Amino acid sequence: MKSILLLLLLLSGTLQAQNKVIDSLQVELSKAQTDSARIMANCNLSKEYLLTDVKKAKEYALAADQLATASGYRLGNSKALNLLGNAYLITGEYDQAMDCHYKALKMANEMQDTASLTASYLNLGSIYFKIKDLDRAVKNYSAASALSEKTNNKKSLGKVYNNLGNVYEEKGEYKKALEFFQKAAALQEEIGDKKSWAISLHNIGNVHLYFDHPEEGLPYLFESVRLNQELHHDMILMASLGRIAKIYQAVGNRVEALKYARQSLAMAEKVESGKKIAEAAQLMHEIYASLQQYDLAYKYQSLYTRQSELMNAESRTKIESELTAKYETEQKELENANLRAESDKKALEIAHHHKSFMMGAALTVLLFALLIVVIAGKLRLRTAFKKLQEAHLFMQRQHTEIVQQKNEICSQALVLKEQNERLGKLDGFKNKVFSIVSHDLRSPLNSIKGILGLAKKRTMTEQEVKHIFGLLEREMSVAMSMLDNVLIWAKAQLKESSVELKEVDLHIVADENIYLAVSEAEKKGVQLINGIAANKVAVADKERLNFVLRNLLMNAIKFSYAGGEIRLTAEEQEEKVVLAIRDHGKGILPEHLAGLFTEKRYTTLGTSNEKGTGLGLMLSKELLESINGSIQVESEAGKGSTFFIVLPKAVQVRRETVV
Template sequence: MRIMLFLLLLLPGLLQAQDKLEESLKNQLNNAKTDSARVKIICDLSNCYFLTDAKKGREQALIAEKLATKINFLAGKAQALNLVGYSHMMDGEYDQAMKYYYEALELGEQTGEMTIIAQSYLNLGVIHRKLNDPARAIQRYQHSLQYAVKAKDTLVISRVYNNLGNVYEDKGLYEKALELFKKAAKLQEKTNDKRMWGISLHNIGNVYTLLPQPEKGLPYLFKAISINNEIHNEISKITNFASVATLYELMGENEEALKYAELSYDIAIKTGASKWIAVSAKLLHKLYATRKDYEQAYKYLALYQEHTEKLKPESQKKIAAEITLKYQMHKKDLENKTLKAEKEKQDIVFRHQQMKLIFGLGLLIIMLVLLVVLYTNRQHLKYTNLKLQEANVRMQIQNEEIKRQKEEISSQALILKSQNEQLEKDNVFKNKIFSIISHDLRSPFVSMSAFINLMQVRNLVSAETKPIFDLFGRDIDIITNMINNLLAWSKAQLTGDKLKMELTDLYFLAEENVDLTAARAQEKKIRVINEVPDDTIILTDKERLNIVIRNLLANAIKFTPHGGQVRLHVKEQPQTIILTVSDNGLGIPDKFLPKLFSDQRFTTLGTSKERGTGLGLMLSKELMNSLQGQIAVESQEGKGSSFSLILPKLVPETTLETRERKGICSVAG
């Protein structure tokens, strides 16, 4: 209790000191004589803001990155990019963070700045740990340590020890983690790196919550709180107070635990970050539930769920609404252009008629003038001839104008024809959509309705209902698969859909789809083997290729009998990479092969009577065409099928490490 009072009394003075530090950096910025110096000061200001306001910290880091880019200050830009990545990591946006960290790493390698390289590898390791990839995390930490030792950067070395301790803590090797945390804290105390020293002390105290004598962790946590107060690191105090509360709870001192949990929650609310509010609210829910104060427990549970939900990706409903809006706006724009072209055409015809009338009248007047001149005075013959020549010139100009207008009308006609063809294509697309929805999507619902009516009429026992619910599950799987394919196919048909080409690790893409289809494969005891080398990199639209692989895997499992085998393997050629999905299933009759990738949809039952939609291969063909690739099939009835994706090979062979440095993983932390 006395420690809490001391911290509360100390807080106003610390906040005042924080303001002074910010003011000092701003004064330095105003007095800086070079842009490179300004970049460094803005980065320091960003670091200062990260202690209390992550949003301001990111804003300053982006300003530094923009200025460094403008003056081509690569080292400063790399430092700013690492700070931007750190801000995304604090918000739980690991994919964005990793993108900035890889960009910083590439700049560090260009400049040969070992400290930047070491820092970037360290940050990447943190992201891999948060993404539950300890093997890659340790690999990145080891690279960071190598460069930090070469650069004699004690600060980065101590941070590597601290983060390696986190990995061992995750693995349950608490004594090893404790040893590394203490080693890091010793170096940080020696170099006066108070920010990281506070983190290491927190980690030491937190590990004791997992050991038999948790009270040993309290001195370390209170020391961490004292340091964070000194450097005004409000964000770290959220986890400090939460860990103190957890220790008091383990020691049976629930009142003390509740006080520190509320301190953690108060600071989290001030930051406005859902990540920290969720952590504190979850702890308060647990403590109030232990006290049987269920009203408060429910309140904090609702807060925890609310802010956890905010951390999830946005609903696909918003994306669908945006696509629909774009389509409607595009259609309206085409209609407006058609009306405008019609009006312009009418204006051109009217002007053309006027010109013809004027031309006729002019010609008549000229002829009358000539007759008068001939009859009145032959001496004016030379003058009259000159006038005729001038008239001929005017007629030529008018004829050229008429010719130009005719060409313009022809051009407008071609544009109208093109627009009409596009409208006709859109109409055909709409009819296909309605046909699929009215027939294929309605059939499973009719089947489900019949089963529900049967259950309402008869009281069925468990043995009778189980097959019905199994059929329900299959119908729902069919509907889900149909809707996913329908949405993907619709998106591919819309003219607004653009390719998003990126470097993609084909092994991880294949493995992701193997995991997605694992449940169905296990039901049929089918072995799905991913033989794609883990360093196969291609430049492609990851989302489109992902849909194609998933469809081919689902088809292979559908038509492979129980106990069968499905393989994914790659063959590299000089200009292409061929990804093949093979099975030892039913195979495809020769009469069906020409229809596989056409819009003549058909479907057959799988080996477990699974139904399909007939959309998968048609969609796959269209997507492969958009990727400038091909899809081919080899099949022998009764022995199995092999579907091959032939993709252009646009990236020279390099080591996996070099590819990762250049940002091959589009998931960043």
């Protein structure tokens, strides 16, 4: 809507200029003293309105025709009929247009007026082009071309070149069409015929749609738009806007395509041109369909269908009536000729009765033989047609079976693909479990075995026993932590594991996990502070969030120095809640940050030489992603780290199975 308003603002200046011309012509009409002056004033007003308001163009052309008929001014009749025919051509009423131009051509022939003859041939060529009778179109254009060259009428010759370009474009000979459009544009620019030049520029831009780089046609179309705005030719202007939209659609710029298509449709509805409304509606349908906005695509497809059916129904009925009338006239003339011939034949039969009888008998035999041949041919054709029908039905059945088999194969392929993906995931899960159990879990158990073997072989002092038990406790803690991580991770990977998303009070969850971690913190004199405001709510699976939070708290304690502080905070950001765990410990080296959450597990000793498994952060990332969350980190070596848990702020509570 905004783009349409902008277009109207741009046109406001040129419309004022047009109104001045129209006002001047209306004053001229009101002051005309003679019928011929009134006829020409009406013709000029019709010509001025032709590309801006077709209804008014028809009214003034009809008025001129009626005046010319009443006054016997045949040249005025011819001009008025050509203008009226052009108005019908613009609105898609081709039968009415053809009637007007044939009448104008007949008058021009009787008057031997070369200018009117040239115009009539040009207009008839345009009508035949519109109804796809290209041979007759070329025939009429050729007649107009010969007259234009004979009188050195460059204006008419430019129109002929342009229209021949249209014919070759319709035939699919796009390079030849472009050559004619360019010849037309060069002639029209030379003589300053801006109206025709704007049309040729439109055609040059339009034909680029059929080449490899359709965007090269945009400069010509924009120049055509500028000229049509200057000349107030709304009909060509809306067509150029539609072609601009078509090119933008072809190069994938659907936003610009939609903007110009809307402008074209708005102008078509304004001038009430059924043909232009149908073209613009079809373009809007194609653009919305490519954007997958199928409700709007259906709306404009319906508009296109209504307009097309209306135009086709009216045109078909009128053309059939016209053809029937012409046929009946020709049939009557033929019957009259037959009556005259029969009369002559009877006279000859009286004089040559015997000879005529013999010729009649021979003719009867010949006709009888011909009838037999025709009947036999008809029977053969009927048999052949029946076989063709049977073959067609057989091919249809074969096609249906092939389509069904293809659909079944596609369905089976999709099922196999899903099964392969599932097997791949299970195989990866198996390999990870074997890797952890065979390597990471075996290492602390081997250490425990070694310590126990050492204790068995020698007698130890109490101090050595305490030291041994300290080592055992540490190795068991590592093994238990790793086992817990492996079990939780394995559970998260299984199909039966479910996620229960609900509103979680982050302050309460933080308190619960601080309570579980406080004994470890007290051993190092680290202070745990819950800085999360009461009633700060996010949506998560509480069990998985507890594991992640507990894991991050234990990591923070592990890498904090004695007497340090770990603070938990939370803040809202748009549709998310960000929970931060900040410590002032060892921090992480920059080269280790990139692989922190990957399967390449990162582990190092804590500030008190605590060991870790390297599984916690990888598992935390997977668990958070399973509940629509994420994890991030900021760290500086020697100054500490901050881990951020990002959770949805508010979503509908749901239960889903994790695969």
